[in-house]
Amino acid sequence: MRPRLPHRRGLGAVAACVVALSVGQTLTALPATAAATPTPASTVDAAQNRAARAVATSLTDASWRARVRSAALNSPEVALTSLAGQARGSLKSTLADADRRIAAAKGLDSKAGSLLRLRLGDDSMRAALAAGTTPWVAAATTDDDSTVTAYDSRGRAHALDARKLPSHPVYVVDIDASKALAAGLDVLNEELDRYGVASAAQAPRRTQGAAAAEGFWTSRISAVRLSDDEEPWVKGDAEIYTLVTGFGLDGKVRVDPVDMPYLDNDGVVYRPNQILVNWSNYKYNLADAVMMEEDGSTNYRDLAKAIATVLLTIADQGTYIPLVNAVLDAIPDDWWTDDPDYVDSWYTLARADNGTRNGARGNGWMTVEPYFVQAF
Template identity: 30%
Template structure:
């Protein structure tokens, strides 16, 4: 009986070991998940099957790690199985750490950085693998890279060596879009957003006044070149018709590089959600480490009670300035890994103002310039317009 019991226990343990995938060690941050993934990917880059899978999954400029692993058939399956299982678990942990459980199927991705003599990288063989992390001592972002021998190298994020690298990232348009939707839903439940942004703009049942973002230019998107495209979003803040704080998060999926003009024609402010004639517009860049759920809760707790922000009798314009300050306060050094992810602020943007590429509204930090135009949908065009560019002067801004 004892022998049979021991045999059963051993058999069960073997079955569990065979059937259970190897789990990566628990990581404390998305940054750590990326670093562990970069270390693991370094052991696969010289396998031709891995390069084939990576190339097959490349989209615009990057490939989702989960898709690469799904199509990867290593020549030595047993040798690579532990590594691929570890990478899948790191991907799962990264999704959880960003607050996106159930919202995205994969988060970690791969893209090539650098070139060879001005030509695209022809092969991943012997290539370095790398990612961007935060140096806990200095608070600055740096690049951690692993060479073909497995040795670790560290450099300032914007001073990487001129060698091709396979970069591991933790952000993509799907994740940023899901994060923005999650933030809006959380803020709506938290009482700082009155109506879903999807239900406000260009309503067919009523006349809607919408400020459209016609043009935008970033002097600096605060994204290291090795990290690839930027992922920028806006926070529009003001006071709603009930006298409460109103916050709307707006995704900007087209805005992926600095030092060039974009002409999105994007609905930015739906005025039905706001009282008066003024809002703030603030720009931020997703660094790939954001816990979207946590940042939404932090902003609600920081900004949500207007009575704690302004004193009785204060003008609404003063309230808006304080709301904008509170939004910034909720971001750097708390949820974001690095405060440079705050790009710029446009304070007290007038509903009736008009800006263009030639005469843009310049942000307080001079890191962004925008063109804005008020448009009316479902009715006659708005006639009362204040040109803030200096080309026209049909009246000053009216009070709230």
């Protein structure tokens, strides 16, 4: 089950209007009137809803309906736009347009490819689907309503309880979050580097002496768990990533995104042995970690710009300064709906930490240990 994440409470707003990034480069705050423009979440929701209704009405074609049914029964997730290449009418062009709108809203380029996918709402629906029942189609939108809107083959809308599995089988149209996150982290890295929120210095820490030339110290996650909370049946697995922040060897703030593709379900202890912090990139032996979730509201270009706007105002004062609050303040207010992007945070992780650290918001814990990476 996907982790239910806490809504934002008491986090400060970004006050900076213009921040100098480099020679001739600035970030300017959006005018107040921009609040009326569609948000990434609303754009993604509208595209997914349109796609869901188009798929539902396409199921009047018996041969196409059978093809979709076979795909859904044989795979937990189906690449929807690719599958629609076998459909009649305008379905493929409708889905391709929805894909383009979703990618643009999330700050992704065409290299991300098709993001729309189709899956069965729950395994318990397999029997009815296999028996030939024409399913309804719903979109896994990002709002926090207690109902889910599903469409039948005539295009009629049906309001379903978000907390109770329906007796009628339902296809769910949503975003391939794993694919979106992989593309998004590439964009985030590129944009953060462009804004200067990444240290160019990658040399081993001088304090490691002769051993530094043969490898580097890291903090490795040996176990991690997110809290267990109820989640609507229409939602899929979570896609989690962590923003590691600290001061680079050049004294500038840096952000290192870390993908955590295994962290799908709440209430499960994962043992990834994943490197979280590469200490050879940091000036101090302390760093912060902010765990985030990929969802429909995430625009990675906006995230990079927002983080840069705040973090570039923080200067190295010769001692470590925690950066978690600055990252949280940078997250746009409209992202704090449904399952917010913010999962939990860990302040002042130390290179010597060896044991379990609880998240500051109590939404999860992870066990970390020092780990030396030996050079070849």
